[in-house]
Amino acid sequence: EVQLVESGGDLVQPGRSLRLSCAASGFTFGNYAMHWVRQAPGKGLEWVSGLTWNSATLGYADSVKGRFAISRDNAKNSLYLQMNGLSAEDTAFYYCVKDPESVAGSHFDSWGQGTLVTVSS
């Protein structure tokens, strides 16, 4: 069974940084592309960024470009999101999401339960 467990969400002040982690199990992590998708409380879903199996970036949402960086460590079955220059607009649940393909797939086939990032002074 695929399991994706996010961690690292916290209450942080505007302008500060935070690093999210996602621990994957139940599948061969190094064979699949992975993504981060976020959802502000009570709002819709927004794709944040994605990474191919061999760490080629699939891109970033315009709203986070230049501030966020996605990475992975296949030896540790882990996905990361480094978030810098945080603002209130980044307040959201951040989901770790599995792609069914090794590069950019057509959809997202497994989701973690999410970790909450709150940006507030």
Place this chain on the structure above:
Amino acid sequence: QSALTQPRSVSGSPGQSVTISCTGTSSDVGGHNYASWYQQHPGKAPKVMIYDVSKRPSGVPDRFSGSKSGNTASLTISGLQAEDEADYYCCSYAGSSYVFGTGTKVTVV
């Protein structure tokens, strides 16, 4: 990338059919056969219900179906059941990114 346009809400009685539309552009929905649909119950993570416009993952009931015409994808739930009450989001690959829809709340009345 602008969010794909979905109706804010749709409703139906048990056993009825409802259809949710998802309108984008030729750069996303219209330009790729990669529309997908996600169901999200309150406090839960989204779950894929339809991918590649009309394919159903194993375990998803066949009362869920998808289609596409031009720049608009659609999700139809036939034989509506109480457990289908949830938020539904469409999504499309857009070349160098992915774009989600605005979301539709399905209410079973």
